[in-house]
Amino acid sequence: EAGVAQSPRYKIIEKRQSVAFWCNPISGHATLYWYQQILGQGPKLLIQFQNNGVVDDSQLPKDRFSAERLKGVDSTLKIQPAKLEDSAVYLCASSLAPYLGYTFGSGTRLTVV
Amino acid sequence: DAKTTQPPSMDCAEGRAANLPCNHSTISGNEYVYWYRQIHSQGPQYIIHGLKNNETNEMASLIITEDRKSSTLILPHATLRDTAVYYCIVRVGAPGNYGQNFVFGPGTRLSVLP
Numbered sequence A: 001e002a003g004v005a006q007s008p009r010y011k012i013i014e015k016r017q018s019v020a021f022w023c024n025p026i027s028g029h030a031t032l033y034w035y036q037q038i039l040g041q042g043p044k045l046l047i048q049f050q051n052n053g054v055v056d057d058s059q060l061p062k063d064r065f066s067a068e069r070l071k072g073v074d075s076t077l078k079i080q081p082a083k084l085e086d087s088a089v090y091l092c093a094s095s096l097a098p099y100l101g102y103t104f105g106s107g108t109r110l111t112v113v
Numbered sequence B: 001d002a003k004t005t006q007p008p009s010m011d012c013a014e015g016r017a018a019n020l021p022c023n024h025s026t027i028s029g030n031e032y033v034y035w036y037r038q039i040h041s042q043g044p045q046y047i048i049h050g051l052k053n054n055e056t057n058e059m060a061s062l063i064i065t066e067d068r069k070s071s072t073l074i075l076p077h078a079t080l081r082d083t084a085v086y087y088c089i090v091r092v093g094a095p096g097n098y099g100q101n102f103v104f105g106p107g108t109r110l111s112v113l114p
Helices: none
Strands: A005-007 A010-013 A019-024 A031-037 A044-050 A053-056 A065-068 A075-079 A088-095 A108-112 B009-013 B018-023 B031-038 B045-050 B061-064 B070-075 B084-092 B108-113
Touching: A005 A088, A010 A019, A019 A088, A019 A108, A031 A075, A044 A065, A044 A075, A075 A088, B009 B018, B018 B031, B018 B084, B018 B108, B031 B061, B045 B061, B045 B070, B070 B084
Parallel strands: A010 A108, B009 B108
Antiparallel strands: A005 A019, A019 A075, A031 A044, A031 A088, A044 A053, A065 A075, A088 A108, B018 B070, B031 B045, B031 B084, B061 B070, B084 B108
8 A cells, every 4th residue: 555645855944934734634534734843852743634624634734734635635734935934844743533543654854944 | 731741852772772761740641641652754644642551562562550540651672763752641541532633742762872
């Protein structure tokens, strides 16, 4: 089975610029998650989708972060404008159902300079 | 906040068993114990999970105390490739439960030494 695909693998941008990350979950996985992992810390949930609807976005900084999952498959996470503290690895994960284990992608490492 | 407590780091000799402890003294009756690990530059990888009984799979064994307040992940013959951060997480595993996501703490950094 193919894993969770994420792109790009690395991204370097200047502060106040915008950036977008893409995630393709495992086929048939209805639940999709975006996590942010700052260096030295465990991953922190940003948003959870069930099909194309948002289940939990309570920790998403909505003034600058947005995410969508059109057609309930691929998802994009956008940051506009970026701040220095957004430097982190952004991980996408998917699962068949919320109560089952997740499969994570390799992440996108974002550096804001 | 994470509901578990783990030592920040541990060392283990290659070929020996690695025993990683986790304290979850406030665990609820319907919460499972999950273990994930994260190898450098990769996303977290599922290892094993359990409710009450001990569990074993091809990767590891999970030993849960009778009172369920702590558990131990056992890698029976650690290799250099097992060097990673190991996360112990408790969460509800019931069907239909939305919003109960995996909350990752800082985990235990396991170093397997040659």
